[in-house]
Amino acid sequence: MRKGPVAPGRLTASDDTAAGSVVFELRDVDVALPVGSHDRDILHHIDATVRSGEIVGIIGPSGTGKTTLLRVLSGLVRPTSGTVLLGGEPVTGPSRDAVTVFQDYATALLPWRTVARNVGLPLEGRMSKAQQRDRVHEALRIVGLTGHDREYPWRLSGGMQQRVQIARALVVEPHVLLMDEPFGALDAITKGSLHDQLMQVQAATGQTIIFITHDVDEAVYLSDRVVVIHGSPGSIVHDVTTQLPRPRDQIATRDLPRFHQVRHELAEVLRYGRLA
Numbered sequence: 001m002r003k004g005p006v007a008p009g010r011l012t013a014s015d016d017t018a019a020g021s022v023v024f025e026l027r028d029v030d031v032a033l034p035v036g037s038h039d040r041d042i043l044h045h046i047d048a049t050v051r052s053g054e055i056v057g058i059i060g061p062s063g064t065g066k067t068t069l070l071r072v073l074s075g076l077v078r079p080t081s082g083t084v085l086l087g088g089e090p091v092t093g094p095s096r097d098a099v100t101v102f103q104d105y106a107t108a109l110l111p112w113r114t115v116a117r118n119v120g121l122p123l124e125g126r127m128s129k130a131q132q133r134d135r136v137h138e139a140l141r142i143v144g145l146t147g148h149d150r151e152y153p154w155r156l157s158g159g160m161q162q163r164v165q166i167a168r169a170l171v172v173e174p175h176v177l178l179m180d181e182p183f184g185a186l187d188a189i190t191k192g193s194l195h196d197q198l199m200q201v202q203a204a205t206g207q208t209i210i211f212i213t214h215d216v217d218e219a220v221y222l223s224d225r226v227v228v229i230h231g232s233p234g235s236i237v238h239d240v241t242t243q244l245p246r247p248r249d250q251i252a253t254r255d256l257p258r259f260h261q262v263r264h265e266l267a268e269v270l271r272y273g274r275l276a
């Protein structure tokens with residue numbers, strides 16, 4: 001899919017052509033959230049820069065604040081201190097430039113709408129019916145759900161519901177895609193083909209993708225950079241550039257010595273909280 005006129009926002013076409021312009025900038029971000037009568041520190045001293053067209057994987061043990069960090073980027077959680085910029089502007093709430101795929105796909109979809117009408121929801125009123133149909137059709141093709149447009153989400157498997165949510169994000173052709181464990185409910189074959197479809201879309205559009213996963217191999221396979229969050233409160237303890245050639249290949253890429261090297265490095269950091 002190409003970037004259409006739907007989400008111009010702050011990240012304009014000229015920014016896109018300037019490869020590597022800064023999309024997100026986080027400076028000394030702390031997040032505390034209320035637990036009972038007091039605030040608990042969830043994230044501490046997060047410094048990060050994400051550039052246009054990057055695919056960044058976030059991994060780390062449960063409860064270290066990965067989802068909270070994604071919600072900060074989405075504009076759904078305000079940091080207690082520090083700065084979060086999207087396209088050079090402070091993030092004060094959800095932006096049209098950045099679309100989020102939530103972990104809980106079951107509550108993200110509207111049960112009374114068909115698959116096609118869930119996916120097409122963000123386009124309603126923004127373009128002709130024919131254009132909406134084309135976009136929905138293409139988004140469903142990308143996630144491997146062609147032919148399921150008239151079904152209801154609650155009749156689909158968890159993995160299919162998750163893919164409907166991904167299609168609904170892709171359909172607006174966002175500049176930034178934020179995804180919280182988006183492949184968690186998928187079987188290995190479906191997961192592999194969705195990985196490759198997403199990377200094709202990203203290569204064609206120059207989208208910036210930030211995603212959370214528990215799967216080290218998946219993080220290495222998809223990402224330009226993998227960031228590890230660790231500790232309580234969580235902080236970034238590692239940030240590795242994968243330096244694997246694109247386009248990637250399910251078999252050949254995973255056979256490369258560099259793939260094994262990065263995977264080993266990440267396994268160590270996940271286990272010990274730092275390089276051993």
Ligand SMILES: Nc1ncnc2c1ncn2[C@@H]1O[C@H](COP(=O)(O)OP(=O)(O)O)[C@@H](O)[C@H]1O
Pocket residue numbers: 033034035040042060061062063064065066067068069
């Ligand atoms: N809205 C909230 N209010 C209070 N505490 C929260 C809230 N959301 C998450 N937490 C706590 O913050 C910590 C990090 O949660 P989360 O960001 O979901 O971690 P992860 O995604 O890495 O598993 C957890 O201990 C969780 O209980």
Ligand SMILES: [Mg+2]
Pocket residue numbers: 066067068
């Ligand atoms: Mg989480």
